[in-house]
Amino acid sequence: MPELPEVEVVRAGLAPAVTGSVVASVTVFDERSLRRHDGPSEDFIDRLTGRTIVAASRRGKFMWLPLDGGAEALVVHLGMSGQVLLRDRITDDKLTRIRLEILHEDHGDLRLNFVDQRIFGSMSIVPLVPTPDVAGEHVPTQVSHIARDPLDPHFDEKLFFARLGTRNSGIKRALLDQSLISGIGNIYADESLWASKIHYEQPALSLSLAKKKLLLAEVRAVLAKALGEGGTSFDAQYVNVNGASGYFSHSLNAYGQQGKPCPRCGRPIVREQFMNRGSHFCPWCQRLKLV
DNA sequence: TAACCATCCTGTTAGC
DNA sequence: TGCTAACAGGATGGTT
Numbered sequence: 001m002p003e004l005p006e007v008e009v010v011r012a013g014l015a016p017a018v019t020g021s022v023v024a025s026v027t028v029f030d031e032r033s034l035r036r037h038d039g040p041s042e043d044f045i046d047r048l049t050g051r052t053i054v055a056a057s058r059r060g061k062f063m064w065l066p067l068d069g070g071a072e073a074l075v076v077h078l079g080m081s082g083q084v085l086l087r088d089r090i091t092d093d094k095l096t097r098i099r100l101e102i103l104h105e106d107h108g109d110l111r112l113n114f115v116d117q118r119i120f121g122s123m124s125i126v127p128l129v130p131t132p133d134v135a136g137e138h139v140p141t142q143v144s145h146i147a148r149d150p151l152d153p154h155f156d157e158k159l160f161f162a163r164l165g166t167r168n169s170g171i172k173r174a175l176l177d178q179s180l181i182s183g184i185g186n187i188y189a190d191e192s193l194w195a196s197k198i199h200y201e202q203p204a205l206s207l208s209l210a211k212k213k214l215l216l217a218e219v220r221a222v223l224a225k226a227l228g229e230g231g232t233s234f235d236a237q238y239v240n241v242n243g244a245s246g247y248f249s250h251s252l253n254a255y256g257q258q259g260k261p262c263p264r265c266g267r268p269i270v271r272e273q274f275m276n277r278g279s280h281f282c283p284w285c286q287r288l289k290l291v
Numbered sequence: 292t293a294a295c296c297a298t299c300c301t302g303t304t305a306g307c
Numbered sequence: 308t309g310c311t312a313a314c315a316g317g318a319t320g321g322t323t
Binding site for chain 3 (some may be wrong): 001002003037061077078079080081115118120122176178185186274276277278
């Protein structure tokens with residue numbers, strides 16, 4: 001599933017090819033991919049066709065392409081199975097939901113296929129608004145409630161630690177709350193908690209400041225490592241997010257490792273049901289501490 | 292306000 | 308072999 005590192009790989013790969021390009025045409029194959037767009041597909045197509053893309057930005061798992069004029073952006077969320085594939089003018093991809101044909105001075109004519117098997121992802125055109133904490137910075141309204149991600153230079157550590165201190169719910173639930181810290185999904189939550197030796201249901205407010213600092217450091221380390229391993233998947237012809245399921249998988253210590261020995265203590269990793277998904281952890285290394 | 296949960300979705304895979 | 312059911316989980320909006 002695309003989490004921060006995968007989305008950043010896509011953003012970084014897209015940036016040189018889309019910045020300065022003009023959207024020549026837009027085709028919507030499945031309107032469900034416009035669920036988060038405020039208006040019918042005709043509106044989406046009208047507002048995008050002929051526009052110039054001026055950058056490729058990201059916060060957490062949200063990516064957006066600001067459009068000329070500075071007032072709005074094309075927001076892309078990959079959901080669980082979304083991909084953005086840059087192709088030549090004739091290449092088709094199975095399960096393409098939306099297609100943009102773009103023209104670029106240096107890269108020529110390209111096709112940007114938004115592919116999404118499960119249709120949890122979306123595209124939408126959304127107004128940009130200034131951020132309250134950094135002068136001159138803008139984000140789409142759809143993203144304004146999302147917290148900064150831990151790789152963002154303006155991420156406020158003190159605020160994050162303070163907010164954790166008021167949460168009685170389990171730490172994993174807090175890590176997955178994008179309005180508290182963004183970019184972390186099920187995989188990297190399990191991996192960072194394993195690295196920090198914290199049980200996923202440990203109440204957030206029960207963690208010491210030292211433990212919270214350790215956790216944040218491990219979150220950053222896990223994200224940075226995954227980003228480093230995925231950073232090469234772009235070449236001049238196309239961006240492929242699909243490596244997401246593969247390139248980092250050999251580095252996993254807990255996620256999906258149920259039944260296999262914990263790399264630290266050798267006891268089996270356990271999987272439990274949690275929030276309609278799986279939680280993977282080592283019951284020996286990551287013990288629930290009574291408060 | 293915080294906590295929690297149902298809902299949306301379908302290609303792949305496991306099981307019968 | 309062929310069919311069916313289970314599975315994966317990010318964001319949102321509603322209820323408690």
